[in-house]
Amino acid sequence: MSTPTIVFVHGAFADATGSWDAIARTLIQRGYPVLAPANPLRGLRHDAQYLRAVLATVPGPVVLVGHSYGGAVITAAATGIDAVTALVYVAAFAPDQGESAGAIDEKFGGAAQHVTQARPLPGATDPQGPPNIELAIDPAQFHRVFAPDTDTDTAALLAATQRPLALAAMLEPVDTPAWRSLPTHYAIATRDQMIPTDGQRFMAARMNAATIEVPTGHLAMLGAPEAITGLVTAAATC
Template sequence: MVLVHGGFADASASWSGVIKRLQRDGYPVVVPANPLRGLSTDAPYLASVLKSVKGPIILARHSYGGAVITNAAAGNPNVKALVYIAAFVTDKGDKLIDLLGKYPGSEIPDAINEVPFTNPDGTTGTHIYLKTDKFRSAFAADPPRSTTNVMQAAQRPASAAHLTEATRAAAWHDIPAWGLVAGTDKAIPPALQRFEYQRAGTYRPMEVPGASHSVMVSHPGTVERLIQAADRGRSTLHASQSGSSGDLPGDHRRVRGAGRHDAQSAQPDQGEDGPGAHVDRRPGSRKCASPTPAQPTSVHRPLVRLMFRRKGQVQRLRVAFP
């Protein structure tokens, strides 16, 4: 299992609960640091990490990590399944700033704090952090406040370039994908997640009502079960392609006549995630319906100005968010 974090976070704070559960269940786990410099830097770096991992890979990612690995996993035959956790699922040519403008609901623009930094070549770039008083609401509303306070203090900034660099390859065209929608996400709007998962043909995306963007922190057991479902699912797909019959196992089976684009809302579970976790592990227990994503908004208003230096000249980029 390879787990990749997104912006405003680090590997351990994002994935510690999921890591413990996967290791307990016997899975080898690799959790590399995402440089957060932009796709042109981060994707090649993560691609090199993937090449160092021996054997089949189940690749899970959160937030901006989804865009990075969508690029980095392309062409790697060892990557057998992609798992998107409240993540960006980009296609060729996509920029995160454009995707964020498709649907309203993100609090990230109002939460951003811009801090200049010096690049190795002497030019000036812009780091973006989340403001202390905005972090919990925008990024991690449902974990315990003590946990959120640590996450805020330890957040890693992302270069503003990560919002504007385009995706060059999309691994989900060739690798089966699974997805989880965080039902009350204030960073990547749930409507955007549903749109992306539908476009990428993910297998019956799971939805966790009431979950914030940091769903793997607040619901680590639910996230682990989805990753395990992807592992079982890719084995079934491999068997099917080898001549065996059968649908995908358990909750994440494809529904005949409905295609790959069925969304589902998980039912309440009082299991290891505790009260408020939402998952029903009984095969065939959920009703399926084709999602009807909210209509993209055509009204944008500039909220953030990203400032960086190119070839010795300062340029301003007005970034439009809904």
């Protein structure tokens, strides 16, 4: 089998550069093709469709890696795509059929509902849907809850450049989860405040994922890049 392309999908309140630079650089040096598209963060179905369109341009096999909300996106997007050979979740949501990331967040008591700020999101409002708003983390809370494994200056930069998430993205359920038919791997961040460890362990066990635990906050790929790189390469070679 040819060397798979590693496709990284960032989560909410982040972008591809801040999330994946260190790991992507290492994998490129090791000869892996790497792609880290910008996740639109506008809605689960919308974001999954966008990722599917990106994957259609990638020749050969693909390993999908999702962080945080990006895990919900790869769960929804990879179903039925034969090129995808494995899924890797890094402190990420992995919803089941009919389940949303927001439902998991509520069940396990993540910090997002306490530290995010809402602002209007222009566009048509669905009277049957959620309010047309997007969420961003309060910059004063960002270092403590989202990026505790970074220094103060890095956390301030990440807070300033964070990309807000449409509320609808957290509330839309998954139809058919890709992890039911694909090998899965999970990195549990044991000091995570955004997705509590109990929730991560629950999702990893439910998927029967090959699992590692790292002593980091939510941005596990910044706090433990060697371990996350190892998990991704294991998924790519199994």
